[in-house]
Amino acid sequence: MKDLLRTSTSLVEGIENILNLQAKIESDASNKYLAMAAWLDRNGYANTASYLYKQAEEEREHFLKVFKYITDMGGIAVTPSVPEVQQEFASFREVFEIALQNEIAVTQSINKVIAKCRAENDYATEDFMMWYVAEQREEEKNARRALELFELINGNEADGKFQLDVQISKIG
Ligand code: OFO
Numbered sequence: 001m002k003d004l005l006r007t008s009t010s011l012v013e014g015i016e017n018i019l020n021l022q023a024k025i026e027s028d029a030s031n032k033y034l035a036m037a038a039w040l041d042r043n044g045y046a047n048t049a050s051y052l053y054k055q056a057e058e059e060r061e062h063f064l065k066v067f068k069y070i071t072d073m074g075g076i077a078v079t080p081s082v083p084e085v086q087q088e089f090a091s092f093r094e095v096f097e098i099a100l101q102n103e104i105a106v107t108q109s110i111n112k113v114i115a116k117c118r119a120e121n122d123y124a125t126e127d128f129m130m131w132y133v134a135e136q137r138e139e140e141k142n143a144r145r146a147l148e149l150f151e152l153i154n155g156n157e158a159d160g161k162f163q164l165d166v167q168i169s170k171i172g
């Protein structure tokens with residue numbers, strides 16, 4: 001009976017589950033960037049806030065792209081629950097330290113999806129996921145560049161903070 005049900009989709013159950021997990025991770029990433037953007041906004045970093053509001057929208061698109069793929073392949077896309085995310089940050093710099101950690105974690109979860117695709121011989125999903133590999137390479141690079149700017153510009157001085165706000169918003 002279970003085998004018969006799977007005829008409605010070319011996704012094996014393990015792939016469907018890991019894609020739903022990835023969809024949730026992308027959705028969470030969007031909310032995390034949204035909270036970071038709001039913190040930056042209320043602390044006067046208006047340019048960087050805009051940059052992260054845009055990043056939150058991009059992550060939402062990444063979520064929708066996986067979500068729709070599951071449906072397009074005849075699977076069951078599960079609307080993810082929305083967990084609490086960090087709302088307060090110790091400093092301007094900490095926002096980007098956490099952003100880089102989050103991006104690395106997303107890259108690792110994408111690698112797990114691809115490893116699963118290879119184990120299951122699901123080349124269609126592997127091909128689909130390659131877009132995310134390229135996207136993560138770019139996003140990790142951008143998050144690292146933001147932290148480099150903190151090294152290059154003295155963010156403890158008022159002018160340094162102002163410069164950082166302007167320069168980080170131009171990354172990418
Ligand atoms: Fe979804 O691109 Fe980064 O996390």
